[in-house]
Amino acid sequence: MDCIAHRGFAGRYPENTLGAVRAAAGHADLVEVDVRRSADGEVVVVHDETVDRVTGATGAVREFTAEGLAALDVLGSGERIPTLAAVCQALPPGVGINVELKERGLAADVAAVLAETDPNRALVSSFDAGALREQRDAGGWPLAYLFEDGPEAGLDRARDLGCAAVHPHWRLVDGAFVATAHEAGLAVNAWTVDDAASARRARRAGVDGLIVDSPEFC
Known part of the structure; x- marks a missing residue:
């Protein structure tokens, strides 16, 4: 079963930063990060769509240059908002990446970054079916459809998109769900597991991976 570090184990390290990625890589099979333009x-x-929650600044991410974002302090940690390329380069050999698309229009550039940095293993996920269609058309990387309700509809959407995996909320996961997903050729990675009880439930259901906030839940 894969241990997938949600935002680089956001419960333990400053989320979506190079420091979190490097620290999480010692415990995780894949590190999950979120991307925007x-x-x-x-x-x-x-x-987030804005920098407000994770920095002392205010405003939409799209209003800042990459250099401007790199000057912002994430959660008072001294870590900065990195580029996807920098994150991929920070991953050690043997550790994969799960890139979650938070908006559309990123597919070609995400594909280019992944191709240039050649991570050991990559998975591109999103709640937005349109963003996954764009990524599918850009080619080259397995897809995962994220959802938190409507398990049957979620599986149908994932099949239609040609996904390799589904990422349901852990509350949707039971043995029947996992069996149905596996019959459709879909791996199941449950999110976001942040306590031991939900981790045990997901494991008993037979999931292929846990997307977790802290390594002790894997």
Whole structure:
């Protein structure tokens, strides 16, 4: 079963930063990060649409250049908002990456970064089916559809998109769900597991991976 470090184990390290990625890589099979577009067109690693929650600044991510984002302090840690390329380069051999698309229009550049940095293993996920269609058309990387309700519809959407995996909320996961997904050729990675009880439930259901906030839940 894969251990997937959610935002670089956000429960333990400053989320979506190079420090988190490097620290998480010692415990995880894949590191999950979120990507958006900066004002100057770079693919940058940050979850929210704005920088408000994770920095002392305010404003939309798209209003900052990559250099401007790199000057912001993430959660008072001294870590900065990195580019996707920098994150991929920080991954040691043997550790993969799960890139979550937080908006559309990123597919070609995400594919280019992954091709240039050649991570050991890559998976591109999103809640947005349109973003996954763009990534599918850009080619080259396995896809995963994220959802938190409507398990049957989620599986159908994943099949239609040609996904390799589904990423359901852990509350949707039971043995029947996993069996149905596997019959459709879909791996199941449950999110976001942040306590031991939900981790045990997901394991009993037979999931292929846990997307977790801290390594002790894998």
